[in-house]
Amino acid sequence: MRSEYLPNLATVGNLTAGVLALTAVYRGYPVLAAYLVLTAVVLDGVDGKLARFLKTTSAFGRELDSLADLVSFCVAPALLFYADGLARLRGVGLAAVVAMVLAGAVRLARFNVGGPADHFEGLPTTAAGGIAAGISLVVVWLGVAVPPPAGAVLLFALAGAMVSRISVPKI
Numbered sequence: 001m002r003s004e005y006l007p008n009l010a011t012v013g014n015l016t017a018g019v020l021a022l023t024a025v026y027r028g029y030p031v032l033a034a035y036l037v038l039t040a041v042v043l044d045g046v047d048g049k050l051a052r053f054l055k056t057t058s059a060f061g062r063e064l065d066s067l068a069d070l071v072s073f074c075v076a077p078a079l080l081f082y083a084d085g086l087a088r089l090r091g092v093g094l095a096a097v098v099a100m101v102l103a104g105a106v107r108l109a110r111f112n113v114g115g116p117a118d119h120f121e122g123l124p125t126t127a128a129g130g131i132a133a134g135i136s137l138v139v140v141w142l143g144v145a146v147p148p149p150a151g152a153v154l155l156f157a158l159a160g161a162m163v164s165r166i167s168v169p170k171i
Contacts, residue, residue: 007051018072037133040072073129074104096155103159123161
């Protein structure tokens with residue numbers, strides 16, 4: 001395999017982890033879904049580093065990365081919270097899910113059309129998804145549940161942070 005394909009292979013791994021997380025949510029395995037989202041976080045970090053190291057950054061890779069990020073860090077965590085209690089809130093729970101996904105899409109589109117080179121504007125989707133998955137795991141480890149209203153507030157807050165203009169340092 002040619003080395004210029006390695007970054008995109010990591011991105012496809014990110015997307016695969018996101019799709020598997022959705023499947024895990026559907027099948028009733030929220031802990032597995034959260035671990036898969038966190039696996040996608042790692043793969044998302046690897047793809048960019050590989051692309052820069054191999055000098056193979058491309059417009060195709062950037063777009064593929066954004067599509068993978070939308071699935072892995074917006075759709076999967078939002079549905080994880082929906083299945084884990086937000087569904088009981090009916091319209092409010094659904095609105096929180098939609099807000100997370102739409103905000104992630106807007107955030108990724110804004111990033112793809114260009115922005116400051118030295119920082120991110122708004123919370124990156126990777127961070128938002130990682131925070132949601134991490135909270136899911138922590139509450140499981142503690143043996144408690146996230147009350148549905150708190151889950152909705154979290155998703156709305158993450159959505160707001162993604163579309164905000166706050167300056168987030170690039171790591």
